[in-house]
Amino acid sequence: MALIVQKYGGTSVGTPERIKAVAERVIRWVQRGHDVVVVVSAMSGETNRMVGLINAIDPAGAAREKDVILATGEQVTIGLLSMALQSKGQDARSYTGGQVKILTDEVHTKARIRHIDDGPMRADLAQGRVVIVAGFQGVDAASNITTLGRGGSDTTAVALAVALKADECQIYTDVDGVYTTDPRVEPQARHMPLLSLEEMLEMASQGSKVLQIRAVEFAYKYDMPLRVLSSFDDDSATPKSTLVTREEDVMEEVMVRGIAFNRDEAQLTISGVPDQPGIAYQILGPVSDANIEVDMIIQNVGRDGLTDFTFTVHRNDLAQASLLLEQTAEKLDAARCKFDDQIAKVSIVGAGMRSHAGVASKMFKVLADEGINIRLVSTSEIKVSVVVDEKYLELAVRVLHEAFGLAAG
């Protein structure tokens, strides 16, 4: 008997029929002897509908009120799923983020979880109830409703799993696990039954859509095993899935484990800034003050006391970030700013890279052989990322997948 936290995304709860199917799936886990806590997203389409309403009033409206509105999507789902479980004879109880309670900081629309009260949930589990929690939301210390930003429901699930010391956090989605790359781009992509959290972190942060980076970070920090599995598969006690766990538990040691990619980013460059201490902060400070997340940051060696500074942000943040950068450029008398959102990032990820030299250079050669120009490079211990023109994305993924021997069979 284990304590399992399950998370079902918007597509998995997109209709009343789908919600009933989720209820049956949950009941089967209970019948196998497990305690189950379920985190759900808003029904697919609901968040977009509410964003439409918000934009019809004021797209730049108060973030506090946006959270009040957006949090209702998950609240509807928890009620419906709880009713579905009860009507099938399984006792259940729903909780909003505020009811749990999931305490966050005050940064509306991008709040971070500070503390979770596990008492009421434990009491329900002890009574044989399934506990259903609204994903994506919490409350700050003054009881204002907050939301966690993109992919927040995954983060809620992992945070609950950590707070409850669960045995496993299961993320139900529309795919049955993590593949060496997106099968829609490379049909030869191979399913991975096991992956280290560190590798998943790089896969996720590099744009694999399966899990949200903050959720994986959370799981990594607290050593929480994550299982990715499909809510559309036939249900069994040992479903096809990817278990993301501690590195020592991952037996297989290959050099490159997967190819991640991402076309959600935009690139900003400010040229001809003084090459002096504090310049990076002067440029990025206003951006992070505006709560815009920066991904890659590249500063080259300067020439003639001047240097160029490049960074990438989510495309949705480009308008705001470019405005801030123009203001900084004026203050610094910088030569000019350049913005580009026709870019894509491709990364090779693998814990095996640590002990293998030459992985990066092989990647550069493979791309050069196809005439793909590399615009930016960024590396970590277990990944190498390059930014290329967006039009080359699919080609880059396919040739790298092939070159590093990831294809199925």
Next chain:
Amino acid sequence: MALIVQKYGGTSVGTPERIKAVAERVIRWVQRGHDVVVVVSAMSGETNRMVGLINAIDPAGAAREKDVILATGEQVTIGLLSMALQSKGQDARSYTGGQVKILTDEVHTKARIRHIDDGPMRADLAQGRVVIVAGFQGVDAASNITTLGRGGSDTTAVALAVALKADECQIYTDVDGVYTTDPRVEPQARHMPLLSLEEMLEMASQGSKVLQIRAVEFAYKYDMPLRVLSSFDDDSATPKSTLVTREEDVMEEVMVRGIAFNRDEAQLTISGVPDQPGIAYQILGPVSDANIEVDMIIQNVGRDGLTDFTFTVHRNDLAQASLLLEQTAEKLDAARCKFDDQIAKVSIVGAGMRSHAGVASKMFKVLADEGINIRLVSTSEIKVSVVVDEKYLELAVRVLHEAFGLAAG
């Protein structure tokens, strides 16, 4: 300078455009020097959409979860209206029922308000903010979300007005006040600028759709002036409206003030029950235990130790109430039960009735002259209600309106 609580119903906030219009109306009241607290309903159609989702899962689902779902409708509106006010330069802050907090009992879907914390609202008003509160909802002592049932937003508005000792509670709707009867049934119906709370209570309880009975009861109990006005009229400092206030403030004294009617009820009769003490409780106890509201109750003088017992409930409750009555009949060995939902109730209302004999007999004669059979009669100090076949409803309203001299001009 006054403190005003305003309530806007679902049609008044039915689209983003309508919500912006409400924001402008609220701002004009602020500009006239008033403190304003606004209560809003769900956007029209939203509650029905959610009931559809609920019914697709389980129409007989847990009331606690129904409330979790239904409460989201108002939560969306408060966020949108707060954003609309702020985007027009008016500081504002939204509150869910739980945030205010509006403490209720534990009767889900039909909760009653026990206490309201006016502290946070007062602090906001003192800072020049407009306070926006979600109607229809509260929380019980264990922080479970509750809803107040039909017309709950009116009740929220009056309860807030009482808690804040407001000068006036304004109910914005799609009509500009109360008429002597429904103008759609009797085009000669006359607008009433002033009405006593007691009369309004009878008009509301007898089915005038303008105000909900529980809200009027609340206002009556706490002597809170209510103003009914239209959110579709041109806005002015002295809008066309009906002020519902203490009887001594209502100058005009006429015998009959208005004709109310109601086709939402169903009639239940149990015949041949023992005419003995406690029988009424044995019959109605199970019904009220099921939280079904009973309107009219009629018991005739018995014969041969047996009597008949008739009562009416809302048509939506007929299925459940009839089931309970059949069970009671079995226990009592009662001859039989009869149910009918093809009925309508018509009432004449007026404080002047107190001092005038013969009002009821005039009503009976007018109906008899038209061949309308009276099935049930019930009276109070200031009203006489009769139940007739539903098909006679419009005719009954028109002839009574004429006979009691209520027509315009």
